[in-house]
Amino acid sequence: MRRALLKWLAFFSLCCGLSCALWSPPGPHAELPPVSSVPDDDSPFGPGAVEWVQARFVLYQTGLAPFEVRRVAETIIAESERLGLRPELVLAVIYTESAFHAFARSPVGALGLMQIMPETGRMLAGELGIEWRGPETLFDPVINIRLGTRYLALMHSKYANWDRALAAYNWGPRRIDRRLESGRSLPSGYVRRVTAQLQSPRTH
Numbered sequence: 001m002r003r004a005l006l007k008w009l010a011f012f013s014l015c016c017g018l019s020c021a022l023w024s025p026p027g028p029h030a031e032l033p034p035v036s037s038v039p040d041d042d043s044p045f046g047p048g049a050v051e052w053v054q055a056r057f058v059l060y061q062t063g064l065a066p067f068e069v070r071r072v073a074e075t076i077i078a079e080s081e082r083l084g085l086r087p088e089l090v091l092a093v094i095y096t097e098s099a100f101h102a103f104a105r106s107p108v109g110a111l112g113l114m115q116i117m118p119e120t121g122r123m124l125a126g127e128l129g130i131e132w133r134g135p136e137t138l139f140d141p142v143i144n145i146r147l148g149t150r151y152l153a154l155m156h157s158k159y160a161n162w163d164r165a166l167a168a169y170n171w172g173p174r175r176i177d178r179r180l181e182s183g184r185s186l187p188s189g190y191v192r193r194v195t196a197q198l199q200s201p202r203t204h
């Protein structure tokens with residue numbers, strides 16, 4: 001009886017350890033591969049894609065009604081496919097920027113799901129023919145996703161490298177250009193956080 005109990009406890013401990021290994025994101029000092037090295041196989045476009053995104057949103061306090069979450073999920077899939085982005089990368093950026101909260105506001109004034117600065121939002125809205133009603137426009141989650149994915153795609157088009165593109169999304173392209181011109185290394189904290197979330201089971 002005691003032997004059986006010990007075996008059961010050993011099995012239970014193994015299962016718990018395996019579960020923690022699967023669900024815990026890498027620590028802040030973990031060595032992570034660059035974003036460009038994370039496999040992009042099986043990105044979800046097609047039947048079930050919208051539901052796949054919705055399932056990620058419901059894990060968090062978004063501040064959105066269910067019908068709004070549906071519209072946001074549809075927008076993420078549509079814009080990702082149109083712009084050649086990976087939906088899981090878009091979700092990783094959203095998590096890193098706002099933890100999926102549609103009304104997030106940063107200390108420097110970035111707003112919404114993808115934490116867009118009002119000046120950048122106004123510029124992107126003009127490019128896309130979206131009516132700009134002031135900074136509050138960025139609290140419309142669908143508009144925020146359209147503008148944020150557009151900006152993310154523009155940064156990748158400019159740098160042709162996801163690590164640089166993500167650094168520019170966070171720091172702004174002018175600051176990244178100055179660092180590149182001076183030969184200084186790029187800030188890596190933001191890129192590491194996005195990469196860690198991209199590898200998290202919650203993103204897959």
